Amino acid sequence: MFGRTVLPLLNPSVWLTDDLIGKRHNMRSSTGLVEIIGLTEKFTFNPREGIDNPVMVITDDADSVSTPSPRLCVLKREEGESYGFHLRVERGRQGHVIRNVVAGGVAERTGLQDGDRLLEVNNCYVDDVPHPEVARKIKLSGHQLCLLVLDGEEYEQGTSRGQDLRGLASAHKGEGCKPPRLCHITRHPVSGLGINFTPIEGEKGRFSVSLVAGGAAEKAGVCKGDHLVWMNGATVSDLTHSALSRMMKKCGDHITILVIDSESEKNYMQQRMPILPTMAVPYNLPYRARKLHLLSGPGGYGFLLRLEKAPSGRTSHVLREMDSGGPAERAGMHDGELLLEVNGESVESLKHEEIVDRVRLSGQHISLTTITPQGQEFYTQLGLSPLLFCEDDAVEREKESSTPTRDITDSEQEEESYEISFL
Template sequence: MMGDMDKRTLTEGILDKDFTGKFTFNPKEGIDNPIMVITDDTDSGPPRPRLCVLKREQGESYGFNLRAEKGRPGHIIRSIASGGIAERSGLMDGDRLLEVNGCFVDDISHQEVSRRINVSGNQISVLVLSGDQYEQAKSEAHDLRNVAVVTKCESVKPPRLCHIKKNSTSGLGIGFTAVEGQKGHFTVNLVPGGAAEKAGVYKGDRLVWMNGGNVEDLTHSALTKMLKKSGSQVTILVVDAESEKYYNSQRLPILPAMATPHNLPFKARKFHLVQDKNGYGFILRLEKSPSGRTGKIIAAHVLREMDHGGPAEKAGVRDGELLLEVNEESVMSLKHEEIVDRVRQSGQEVTITTITPKGLDFYTMLGLSPLLFCEEVKEQDSSVPATLINEEEENTCKPRFCTVQKGSLGFGFNVSSVPHMSGNFISQVVDGGPGHKAGLREGDLMLEVNGHNVEKKSLDDVIILMKEGTSLSLRVVQKLDHQQPAPEPCSSQEEGNTDEITYL
């Protein structure tokens, strides 16, 4: 709990290990030492931030605390472990955090900054200013956002995390060519109009990561085997070639936490609930069940038995979803009674973040936090049937009705067609846009537009129909070529399966 005099969040525990670093010196190139960060404090002009890259092994700590202290502005780096990862990466006591994985964080809450660090996984890049420079910049009214972008290039684009599902015509629709003379560097080749292209991959992209593993140490043969082993679907991290050059020149890691998501089959969902006379209208159970793909027994906090017409059901929460956060605080490691206390202490309103069991398993297999990509379900969206469909129902291939209200930048999705083939499909959905909020997904096949059947209409005819008015009523369907059987639901009546139950 934060006291009056000193608020603190322990972002990472302290790692206490001895460390001996080595570096080489070349008078033509200067110091080549990833352990050290050198700055020239004698230069005049605006303060110069330092970029520090921290990488840890599974179960290790980064070796620093992140604090918000009364009377001291900014997010403050404290308690640097001697010889730990943070110290070796160049962090110093009193540093102020400006960016996490390329995102400016000085103007957001301390809780949100801690959250971003915790969901980043085992590697993060942070941009910092020394305490003295930060306080001087504040006193001189420097715009710290401009200070942070000194290290940026306007043409640099974020990497893309793309999930590709094989189709019957082109398979995964992707291949790779090794970059000559650069081990572990691969250029993407695409089948035009194929599954990879529809999933947000571009011709000429550079491959960074596949199914949770970096490819920098792989040969072309090993990469090909990995792709074949992926089966009917694969998740890759890619970036355009020019942006890759910039990241490499700045010694910046290219991380999933920096990426924009494309075609991901699962996302965590955030709901804002307001109590009625019966509470929030769901039961929270602590259940033990096997993880869908690994078979490992896990304990999870599961939302069950939604009250018909209650706040949870109206918001779109579905039976069997797993609770990840309460008021943007992770609860995955908390005890049942601790979670219940947090919900009750929230009063008449609470924000919860959930994901389906299959969704949790998806991110676990990739080594990513399920909180990395989260979409907020607005109260007004709950009346749209499409928003109530979760990932486990994608394979039913049932048509869906989606009502899309035109926003300031349009409807927020693109429609495409494949030459010599009938039908038009949703080729791109803007994350957070009107189409996304209405429940449209990339790959959806359009059946009707404003009551008109469009299954055999040309793309031009469909676009003409879409231009009529500021609201669209769409009937769409998404068919998956390779379906995976859903795991058997865990019965709450099995002996020893349910530890605790609380009605909320």
């Protein structure tokens, strides 16, 4: 022997040295030398000690970490039907917890499970959003709701490892997936609406957008190559091109459309996710609800709340008789506005006396959400809640995007241990 001889076995990543070889028998064949090797010592391999050959790498499966898998649940309910679950904040647990999923109900049929944690509502990340605001988003969704959830055990493991749940939710949607846009277009005296719709060949109910450069539609946020999803409150998936053209002729000087870029639309379709106005970024909307923040003065808040019936027969809670220079007037309240919320709670289902009690019990500070009668009519015609697009909400979203969130302390979590029912 010339020093230490190394011979390859059938597996090229494992080598044996000559001190383990007891016998070597050489035989001739038509293809050359064949070596038959007999071992007199048992070869013992310890994966934790390793071997000389760096090509072989041993991993311990027990140490590997699996990536949590969010689930998309699309809930559709009929008029008068509930979603069939509770949303809770629980003492000692992080996140918004799904509980009391009704057997056979809407939520269970779409895959929602007890203990799931809510990551997104209608494509909006909510894990770090206060619980009442999350509940509000769900209530404003109408009859269709998209929830991105994570199994409770996976959520707890992920948070304990400091996993980026926002990044996980974004990865689930795919890169470059943008929200739809709700655009209100006002006809120009010369160039008109500045938009045309072309049927996508071979695909019924799908239309691409073509624009007049610098026209009304382009100024309202519509982009070249967008696809049309919804017009004046009606989805276009079941419409022919002639039916869509007739609808446009009836729209008069204004039209409100929901559009999305083609790449994002493909992403939504791959996930089997509906494209809803509740997911949209608003552009050029003529009316927006406003949040007013009032500090009580010596004479109270300085306005009257009256129950009035409009010519249409609709009964509303109307703000009247602002005191000159009083808290209401200083906050920007206008005579004749309609009251939508008190301290973030919708007044739609409340009696007039109940609303008055909530105002009186608010102490020195109160938050009121209002809209003009014209604004209320605009959203009613579209079939949308005016609370979806509040001016103050846009400011808050901007603050949230630029301000790091903080963890809720144990004492705060105990105070916030409650649930919202969607039964």
